[in-house]
C-alpha cells in the first residue's frame with residue numbers, strides 16, 4: 104500500500120523533473136523531429152514522384168527528330184524546361200547553370216541514328232543522371248523494336264521487393280528508423296539524471312530515508328516508457344501528416360519490440376551511469392554508442408550496401424534488431440509470428456540482460472558516495 | 475536511558491584516520507553539539523551514526539535499536555540534514571517536502587513544516603532558485619518532515635550571513651521546545667554556547683572534552699584578564715600599574731601608554747583595590763573590562779592550538 108503510494112509520488116516527481124528540463128524536450132522530441140524532417144526533405148522523394156528536368160535541342164527539324172521528340176514528350180518522368188526545342192547554345196547554358204538535369208540532342212538529319220544525352224560534369228554520376236540514362240536507353244530500345252516492326256519477346260518488369268506484404272517506401276523506412284533511434288537515445292542518455300543525483304549527493308540523501316532505491320529506478324523507467332510513447336506519436340504524426348508515410352501497424356509486434364527495446368537501451372544507459380563519475384563522462388559514452396549505432400544499424404539507410412565486415416558489425420548491434428522490430432510492428436505490419444522477429448528480440452533482450460547485470464555489479468562495487 | 479549511545483567509534487579511509495575513538499551518549503531532549511576544526515571527523519562521526527558509513531569499530535544504538543537489526547525503524551526515528559544538502563532542484567519547496575514525506579509511514583503536515591522553517595511564502599519556488607539560507611532551511615525541513623525524535627544537523631549555519639544564521643538558531647530552539655533531540659556540528663563557538671546543552675570538542679578524530687558550555691569555561695584556570703584605560707594619560711597609568719602590581723590576586727601587569735592590562739585570580743577584589751586608588755588620586759578611568767572566557771579559550775587550553783574557523 105505505502106509502496107504504491109511511494110511509487111506514485113516518485114512517478115509524479117519524475118515526470119515533473121523530466122518535463123521541466125528543457126534539455127529533455129530538445130534531445131528527445133525536437134532533435135529527432137529535425138533529423139527526420141531533414142532526411143525526409145533530402146532523400147524522402149520516392150521513385151514514384153521522380154522527376155527529371157530535361158530540355159530538347161533540335162539543330163534542324165526533320166521527320167526522325169520530330170517523331171522522336173513527340174515520343175519523348177510522352178515519357179512521364181520528364182519535366183520539360185521549355186515546350187519548344189532550343190538551340191545548342193541555350194541548352195549548354197542551362198546545363199552549366201544546372202537549370203536542367205540533362206539535355207537530349209535530336210538527330211540532325213532524317214538518316215542520322217544517334218540521340219545525344221548531355222549532363223553537367225559535376226552531376227554526371229548522380230542518381231538522377233543514371234536514371235535519365237536508363238530511361239533514355241530504354242526509350243531508344245523500344246524505338247528500335249518498333250522501327251524493326253517486332254514485338255519484344257522478353258520484357259523486364261521492374262518492381263522493388265521488400266520483406267513485408269507491402270512495398271516499403273523510403274519515407275516509411277526513415278520514419279520507423281527515426282522512431283527507433285529516438286527511443287534508443289532516450290534510454291542511452293536517460294540515465295544522466297542518475298549520474299547527476301549521485302554526483303550531487305542526492306542518492307546519498309535518499310539512502311538516509313527508508314525509500315527503496317529500486318522504486319526510484321522503476322519510476323524512472325515508467326517515465327521513459329511514457330516519453331517513448333510520446334516520441335512514437337509525435338514522429339508518426341509528422342511522418343504520416345507531412346511526408347505521406349504509410350503505416351501498417353501490428354500492435355502485438357510493435358508493443359513487444361518497444362518494451363524490449365526500451366528496457367534494453369535503459370539498461371545500456373544504466374551501465375554507462377555505473378562507471379561515470381561526471382555528467383560529461385556519461386554523455387561521452389552515450390554519444391559514442393549512439394553515433395556508432397546510428398550509422399551502422401540501418402536507421403537512415405539500409406545496411407545492404409555495406410561491405411561484408413561492416414555488415415557483421417551491424418549484425419551485432421542491438422539497435423539493428425530494435426529498428427527491425429519496430430519496422431515489423433509499424434511498417435510491415437507483421438512479425439510476431441516469424442522466427443526472425445523473435446530471434447531479433449532475443450538478441451536485443453540478451454543485450455539488455457548482460458548490460459544490466461554488469462551495471463548492477465559495478466554499482467555494487469563502487470559505493471554510492473557524494474565526495 | 476539515553477536516546478543515542480555511541481561507543482568506541484572508529485573509521486579510517488586508507489591511510490587517513492577520520493575518526494580514531496569517539497564515545498558519547500545523548501539524552502532525550504538535549505541539544506548536543508560536536509565542534510571542531512576542518513577534518514576533525516565530525517561528518518564522518520555523524521554519517522556512521524546515520525547508517526551511511528559502516529564504522530570500522532564501535533557500536534551505535536538509537537533508542538536501543540541497532541543498524542544491523544532495525545534499519546527501517548531507525549530511519550523512521552531520525553532526521554538528517556547532511557553537510558552538503560542535495561535536493562531535487564527542479565521541484566518546488568513544497569514538492570520536495572511532499573515527496574520526502576511519502577517515504578515515511580508517518581509525517582508532519584507540510585504546512586506545519588513550512589511554518590517552522592519560515593518558507594511558507596516561498597513554497598512554490600524551485601529549489602534551484604533559492605538563496606543559501608532558504609536552501610539550508612529547506613534541508614532542515616526535510617530532516618524534520620518525518621517528525622523524527624532525533625535530528626542530525628551537520629553544519630547547518632556554515633556559509634550563512636549572521637541573520638540567516640540566527641534564523642537557523644530559532645529553528646533549533648523550536649525543535650528543543652518540541653522536545654526533540656538535536657545533534658549538531660559547527661565551527662562557531664558562539665553557536666555552540668548559545669544553543670547547546672552539552673558540547674563535545676573534537677580534534678583529530680578524538681573527543682578533547684565534553685561538558686555543558688558553562689562547566690567547560692568554569693574548568694579553565696580562574697585567572698582573568700582585566701583592561702583599564704586612563705583619561706589622564708601615561709603618568710596616571712604608570713602610577714596605577716605600580717599600585718596594581720601590589721593588589722591581592724594580581725599575577726601580572728602590562729602597560730602600554732595609558733592602557734593597562736592586568737591578570738588576576740580575583741578580578742573583583744583587584745578592581746575594588748584599583749578603584750580605591752584612582753578615586754583617592756582623582757584619576758579618571760576611561761574604560762574598564764573583564765575579558766569573557768569563551769569556548770575558544772577552552773579549545774586553546776585543551777589542545778594547545780589556536781582556534782580557527
Ligand SMILES: Nc1ncnc2c1ncn2[C@@H]1O[C@H](COP(=O)(O)OP(=O)(O)OP(=O)(O)O)[C@@H](O)[C@H]1O
Nearest residue numbers: 474487490491492511512513514515516517518519
Ligand atoms: N570518503 C572519504 N574518503 C577519504 N577520506 C575521507 C572520506 N571522508 C572523510 N575523509 C577524511 O577524513 C577526515 C575527517 O573528515 P570529516 O569530513 O569527518 O571532517 P569534518 O570534521 O566534518 O570536517 P569539516 O568541518 O570540514 O566538515 C578528513 O581528513 C577527510 O579528508
Ligand SMILES: [Mg+2]
Nearest residue numbers: 516517518557
Ligand atoms: Mg563535516
